[in-house]
Amino acid sequence: EAGVTQFPSHSVIEKGQTVTLRCDPISGHDNLYWYRRVMGKEIKFLLHFVKESKQDESGMPNNRFLAERTGGTYSTLKVQPAELEDSGVYFCASSQDRGGYTDTQYFGPGTRLTVL
Amino acid sequence: RKEVEQDPGPFNVPEGATVAFNCTYSNSASQSFFWYRQDCRKEPKLLMSVYSSGNEDGRFTAQLNRASQYISLLIRDSKLSDSATYLCVVNVNSGGYQKVTFGIGTKLQVIP
Numbered sequence: 001e002a003g004v005t006q007f008p009s010h011s012v013i014e015k016g017q018t019v020t021l022r023c024d025p026i027s028g029h030d031n032l033y034w035y036r037r038v039m040g041k042e043i044k045f046l047l048h049f050v051k052e053s054k055q056d057e058s059g060m061p062n063n064r065f066l067a068e069r070t071g072g073t074y075s076t077l078k079v080q081p082a083e084l085e086d087s088g089v090y091f092c093a094s095s096q097d098r099g100g101y102t103d104t105q106y107f108g109p110g111t112r113l114t115v116l
Numbered sequence: 117r118k119e120v121e122q123d124p125g126p127f128n129v130p131e132g133a134t135v136a137f138n139c140t141y142s143n144s145a146s147q148s149f150f151w152y153r154q155d156c157r158k159e160p161k162l163l164m165s166v167y168s169s170g171n172e173d174g175r176f177t178a179q180l181n182r183a184s185q186y187i188s189l190l191i192r193d194s195k196l197s198d199s200a201t202y203l204c205v206v207n208v209n210s211g212g213y214q215k216v217t218f219g220i221g222t223k224l225q226v227i228p
Contacts, residue, residue, distance in 0.1 A: 004159075033216070042120070043160070043203070043218040055213055091159060103214060107159035 002026065004094050004108035012114045018080040021111045025074070025094030032075050033095075033105060034067060038088040046090075049075060061086075082115045089113070117142055120206050122219035129226055133194050137222045139204030140186045148214070149180055151189050152203040154221060160203055163189075194226045 005024045013019050025032045034046040046065070047057040051072035060067070064083070069075040079086050089110045095103040121140045129135045141149075149166035164171060166178040166187050177190040187204055204219035 031213075035216075035218075042118075042220045045216055048213065050213070056210065056215065104162055105216070107161065109159050 004092055004106050006090075006092050006108040006111050008111060009109065010112045010114075012116065013082055014116050015084055016081045018078065019082055019113060021077045021079075021090050021092075021113070023075045023077070023092030023094075023108055025092070026096075026106055029094035029096050029106075030072070031095040031103065031105075032069060033093040034075070034077055035091040035093065036088050037091065037110075038085075043091065046077075079113075082113075084115050087113055087115045118219075119143060119217045120204055120219040122204050122222050124220050124222060126223040126225050129194055129224070131194055131196060131226055131228055133226075134190065134192045135194055135224065136191075137189045137202055137204075137224075138186055139188070139206075139219050139222075140184075141204075141206045141217075142185070143206070143208055143217075144185065145208055146185075146206045147209050148207040149187050150205040150207075151176075151178055151187075152205055152218075154201045154203055156200075163202070191224075194224075196226050196228065199224055199226045 007022045032049040035043050037043045045059040048055045049069045052069050066078045089112050091110045092108040093105040095105045151163040152160040153163045154160045166180045168180050170179045175192045179188045201221040201223045203221045206217050207214040
């Protein structure tokens, strides 16, 4: 079974540009999560989709970040315009059930974003 | 105060040693607890869940102390391949779904 995949693996952009990250969850997983790790800090929750609906987006830093999951399959996270502080590793994770507290989340390899 | 606190280390231990990590959490409503392992420049992977009764998986033992709000991970007979960062993860059930909080991770380096 294929795991969670993310594209691109690396992205280097200039401040003010736009970047779109993509996550393909494990097939059949309704729950999809985005996280971010800034260097030297903890992995931080950004948002949670259940199918195509945003269940919790309390971790989104500001309105420069837009996440979508049309059709409840893959998800995109767009940063527009990117700022220096957006640099970090963006992880996506998926889980199978309704998000109950015993669910195991499977992580993708992450997208390393560098904003210059 | 951070919601989940871990000593970032690094912990440098010789092969064969026993090493223990602790993690404390601040939200008393936390319901589920996990240890994840993250290798350098890789994604986190679930190592084990942590239950009140404690659980063991080979050389790894996890314990939960709800009264004191801490979780521990014990690794016996350390191997070189155990070198990684160990992330403490705490979930709070929010509206029927889990809200996940990570610790910063404890870096372990097992040396020959």
